[in-house]
Amino acid sequence: MISQIPRLVRKLVRLVIPKPVLDGLERLRATQPIAERRCPVCNFSGYFGLAGFPPRIDALCPTCGSLERHRLFWLWFSDNKSLQSPVLHFAAEKMLSDRLQGCFEEYSTADLHADADLQLNIEDIKLRSESQGSVICNHVLEHVDDQKALSELYRILVTGGSLVVTVPLVEGWDSTYENDNITDPALRVLHFGQSDHLRMYGADFRERVRSVGFMIEEEYVGRGPQVVDYGLTRGERIFICRKLG
Ligand SMILES: [Zn+2]
Structure with a gap:
């Protein structure tokens, strides 16, 4: 009974x-967290929060504000501190820039707004050619004219310099999805994940990067248990692209 x-x-x-x-x-x-996770950025252990629309569970670190892509970047960076100075970080995420500041001889954040160290337009970068050792660019290219931006990034890097880049990418799509006829903000969210996203990349993102001269040297992906432990997005990649000159 x-x-x-x-x-x-x-x-x-x-x-x-x-x-x-x-x-x-x-x-x-x-919508409740599935399991406790670890944040490699700030070392928090516990339950992560919701982020995005539609909301992703176990996405947001409540201490430093990191999302999946920031934790993936930090895991890669922790093993690869070999980025060459000066380092330029576009649309720098605060939880990353706070920690990256002290890691390099020269490190600057760059954005259109005045809070950044350098006010720069990624499509028309007012910096000398071959003046930067490395550029970090997380989830920026989907917001801009990426051919202009990639050409500019290639131009400002020294020979041997690196572009570390991430974008929202659907690996199962051969080609990138763009559709200028969709102008309604709500429909753009539906089609592209955010109203200010100009496209959703497919696997041909690599060709776009290579078309301006870069060689993709490494593709870093969070693996197996790492994805679970740190709350990463399955299959998300970091592209490390080299300017060979
Ligand atoms: Zn954190």
Whole structure:
């Protein structure tokens, strides 16, 4: 009889509480964290929060604000501190820039807004050619004219310099999806993930990078248990692109 009690309680709850309310509670339950994770950026261990639209579970570190891509970057960086100075970081994420500042002889953040160290337009970078050792560029190219931006990034790097780049990418698509006819912001979210995304990249992202002269030297992907431990996006990649001159 005792073993029947939970089932009876559930039956009673279903009788007393209206179905729409129960459905709402069920949806709320589905947004709760699945498991405790670790943040390699700030060393937090515990439950991550929701981020994005539609919301991703176990995405946001409550301490430093890192998302999946920032944790992937930090895992890569922790093993590869060989980036050449000066380092230029476009649209720098604060939790990364705070920590990267002290790692290099010369490190600058760059953006259109005045808070950045250097106010720069990535499509028309007012810097000397061959003046930067490395550029970090996380989730920027999908917002801009990427051919102009990639050409400019190639131009400002010294020979042997590196571009470390991430973009939203659907590996199963051969070609990048762009559609200028979709102008309604809500529809752009539906098609491209964000209203200000100009495209959703396919596997041909690599050709776009190579077309301006870069060689893709390494593609770093979070693997197996790492994805679970650190709350990474399965299959997300960091492209390390070299200017060979
Ligand atoms: Zn963190």
